[in-house]
Amino acid sequence: MIQIKKLIKQADTKLILRGIDLSIEKGETVAILGPNGAGKSTLLKVIATLIKPTSGEVRINGFDLKKNGTDIKKLMGYLPHSSLLYEHYSPLENLVFFGNLYGVQDVEQKAIKLVKDVGLSFFLKEPVKNFSRGMIQRTAIARAIIHDPELLLLDEPHTGLDQGAISILNDVIISMKKKGATTLMVTHDFKQAADICDRIIIVKSGKIVDDFKITENQIDYVSKKYLEHTEGEL
Known part of the structure; x- marks a missing residue:
């Protein structure tokens, strides 16, 4: 799916x-971990x-x-730090706009x-400008998958979310995986990475320093591997 x-x-x-150098197969759910300034978000933005x-x-x-940038854009759903939503539109209006x-x-x-x-559902036609951070992120999640993308790119998607929104996001990622989608997620949240990803990439100083597969809920293993390479850096 991705060859770099x-x-x-x-x-x-x-x-x-x-x-x-990186190769990601179709259907993989991959987390990119690394300290601040490691190049994680830059890598995601290039892709x-x-x-x-x-x-x-x-x-x-x-x-x-x-x-073939245009062809690639059609394949992907992207959820950056900003929602990319039109704040005066409702969730329905935003999704219809992007879907079209x-x-x-x-x-x-x-x-x-x-x-x-x-x-x-109760806020279907309410302007997004009236929403909380969590509600905006929920709407942005829906925006990113309105076209059933084959590749989902997520940049710190769990940041600032309440537990309900985190559960919804994780369900979306798992559901997309079942449809055969590939997910690449930049995150600092080891728990979420361990819960939903099957592969971890650790980036430091612009280089991949580790790349390994995990089984569900191996948070201790992920933390140990991270600390081996980053020496406690955030």
């Missing part, structure tokens, strides 16, 4: 990504076609990132179902 070779990203004189690599090769589902961009069939019915799935 010798990926380098430089900003001015600073090397952010230093020769990343999301939001920033251009300085050099190296990135292929998504056979498409070349440099040549992707040519989703029966988009209104699908949007209503997704709003229900994320626990916001």
Whole structure:
């Protein structure tokens, strides 16, 4: 699904990504861990076609990132730190708008179902500007999957969420996995990574320093491996 070779990203004189080699198979749920400034979000943004690599090769589902950016965007759902929602629109209006961009069939019915799935049925037509952080994130989760993406990219998705929203997000990720989707998630939350991911990548100083598979709920193992490489860095 994702093939990355010798990926380098430089900003001015600073090397952010230093020769990343990474292969992710279709259907994998992968967490990217690492201290602040390690290059995690930069790697995700390169894959999301939001920033251009300085050099190296990135292929998504056979498409070349440099040549087929539009085709790649159609395959993915992206949940960054910001919601990307229109605050004066309701959840229904937002989902219909984004669904139409992707040519989703029966988009209104699908949007209503997704709003229900994320626990916001009573707020279906309420402007997003009136929502709490957790409610906005729930709506953003629905936005990211309105078109049933083959690749889901999540940047610190659990940050600031209440337990209900965390459970909904995890259910979404597991449900997408059952449909064959690939998920790549940047996170500092070891528990969530251990609960829902089957593979962990640890990034430090722009390089992958570890890459291993886990079984469910191996949080102690994940923590131990992380500390081996980061020496307690956040």
